[in-house]
Amino acid sequence: MSWEQLKQETIDVGLCTGCGACVAVCPRKQIQLKIGCVDPELVGECKEESCDLCSEVCPGAFIPRSELEEMIFGRKRKEDENLFGQYKEHFVTHAKDEKVHHAGVAGGTVTALLLYALEEGIIDGAIVAGYDEAEPWKVKAKIVKTKDDLLNCVRSKYAICNTVSALRDAVDQGLEKIAIVALPCHTYALRKMQLHKLKRLVDKVELIIGLYCLSQTYMDGTEYIIRERLGISLNEVDQISYRGRLGDPFGGGFWVKTKKGEEKALELIAHWGMVPTIFIGFQVERCLVCLDHTCELADLSAGDVWGREEELKKINEYGWTGIFVRTEKGERIFRGAIEAGYIVSMPGGPIASYYPVNPGHPKKKFAVPARIQYRKKYGWPVPEIT
Ligand SMILES: Cc1cc2nc3c(=O)[nH]c(=O)nc-3n(C[C@H](O)[C@H](O)[C@H](O)COP(=O)(O)OP(=O)(O)OC[C@H]3O[C@@H](n4cnc5c(N)ncnc54)[C@H](O)[C@@H]3O)c2cc1C
Ligand code: SF4
Ligand code: SF4
Numbered sequence: 001m002s003w004e005q006l007k008q009e010t011i012d013v014g015l016c017t018g019c020g021a022c023v024a025v026c027p028r029k030q031i032q033l034k035i036g037c038v039d040p041e042l043v044g045e046c047k048e049e050s051c052d053l054c055s056e057v058c059p060g061a062f063i064p065r066s067e068l069e070e071m072i073f074g075r076k077r078k079e080d081e082n083l084f085g086q087y088k089e090h091f092v093t094h095a096k097d098e099k100v101h102h103a104g105v106a107g108g109t110v111t112a113l114l115l116y117a118l119e120e121g122i123i124d125g126a127i128v129a130g131y132d133e134a135e136p137w138k139v140k141a142k143i144v145k146t147k148d149d150l151l152n153c154v155r156s157k158y159a160i161c162n163t164v165s166a167l168r169d170a171v172d173q174g175l176e177k178i179a180i181v182a183l184p185c186h187t188y189a190l191r192k193m194q195l196h197k198l199k200r201l202v203d204k205v206e207l208i209i210g211l212y213c214l215s216q217t218y219m220d221g222t223e224y225i226i227r228e229r230l231g232i233s234l235n236e237v238d239q240i241s242y243r244g245r246l247g248d249p250f251g252g253g254f255w256v257k258t259k260k261g262e263e264k265a266l267e268l269i270a271h272w273g274m275v276p277t278i279f280i281g282f283q284v285e286r287c288l289v290c291l292d293h294t295c296e297l298a299d300l301s302a303g304d305v306w307g308r309e310e311e312l313k314k315i316n317e318y319g320w321t322g323i324f325v326r327t328e329k330g331e332r333i334f335r336g337a338i339e340a341g342y343i344v345s346m347p348g349g350p351i352a353s354y355y356p357v358n359p360g361h362p363k364k365k366f367a368v369p370a371r372i373q374y375r376k377k378y379g380w381p382v383p384e385i386t
């Protein structure tokens with residue numbers, strides 16, 4: 001019955017995030033998700049009458065947020081914690097190593113933290129987002145174990161990444177201590193696994209580094225930009241980046257290199273640039289009703305520092321990463337990375353004055369609650385968040 005429940009409550013009503021958790025937990029490996037897509041399919045038969053794992057861990061239709069917060073932080077959030085979730089401290093940071101700093105999309109802090117955790121033996125691998133080898137414009141979850149592999153997967157990918165499905169592969173490969181770079185919906189799936197004591201998988205998760213999330217987008221948006229806006233056929237694509245070439249200063253635009261070595265780019269925010277094209281034109285349906293911007297249940301959450309770019313540029317033209325330190329484990333690793341010289345940080349306040357200009361913040365905290373209210377009025381699907 002449980003696959004049927006997942007299908008009816010999540011997939012058939014447009015609430016799938018494409019996280020891949022159902023793929024990871026199915027004991028019979030009966031669920032498949034096409035790379036970079038939402039809406040998994042049952043490939044065989046779901047005969048496990050006593051199993052309901054796929055629907056239990058799915059973050060699409062139901063998030064027991066208060067229960068998860070009590071499990072993680074030992075208490076529910078207070079009213080004044082609604083904007084950013086529970087956290088200990090907030091910092092503005094960048095990787096100390098120039099190569100890592102310039103490679104990263106903002107301050108390279110996420111990559112520097114992973115590098116510290118790998119080199120100190122805190123983790124033996126990480127799940128990050130890279131590109132498919134055969135179709136290099138498609139975003140694919142990758143399991144990385146070396147600095148070079150980490151550096152090959154820097155920068156944000158804004159199309160769907162089925163991140164959590166790679167957890168099963170990482171555990172099958174024998175990894176014991178895994179870090180995951182996760183969007184808020186990926187994090188809810190991982191925390192639901194923890195709540196339901198899916199030990200085989202989730203006990204191996206040592207660290208969740210969350211990314212702030214405005215939205216993710218359908219792969220069609222990426223293909224539309226490449227084909228229609230840049231005039232490149234997909235089979236000519238050698239490499240893409242949503243936020244510029246490696247080494248470009250903060251910001252960047254959508255960049256493509258062809259197999260012949262030609263480079264073309266679309267600006268980030270300009271009229272019908274990359275951001276409006278994919279985030280307005282091709283936003284994933286479930287993202288329209290998502291309330292979490294700063295990955296409120298991660299150990300550490302990382303995002304761009306919009307609203308302070310000019311001020312920070314005076315110190316360094318390359319970017320900075322905003323970090324919420326949330327859990328004790330996150331704090332230990334963050335402090336360790338500073339002490340070991342992997343990241344540079346300064347206090348990140350006053351938060352309230354610059355988050356309103358971060359594009360995800362007004363969307364998730366003001367527009368989406370209003371949208372949910374109206375969707376309920378018309379009987380349209382919305383997730384239940386308790
Ligand atoms: C879909 C999406 C939406 C975002 N929305 C916002 C926003 O509204 N506001 C904001 O301030 N920041 C947002 N971010 C976060 C921001 O773009 C940077 O990722 C963040 O600032 C960290 O920068 P960094 O230089 O420290 O990361 P880097 O050192 O460049 O490392 C980034 C890490 O994230 C991994 N990654 C990239 N894309 C994905 C993905 N789709 N799923 C899982 N892992 C991924 C990479 O593999 C890499 O390990 C978003 C990111 C994504 C992927
Ligand atoms: S076996 Fe369990 S996890 Fe797999 S499809 Fe059936 S109910 Fe879902
Ligand atoms: S949201 Fe995740 S767990 Fe739920 S159906 Fe979609 S891919 Fe599966």
Ligand code: SF4
Pocket residue numbers: 017183184185186213214215216284286287290291292
């Ligand atoms: S907006 Fe929400 S549902 Fe969409 S990718 Fe981001 S965290 Fe997931």
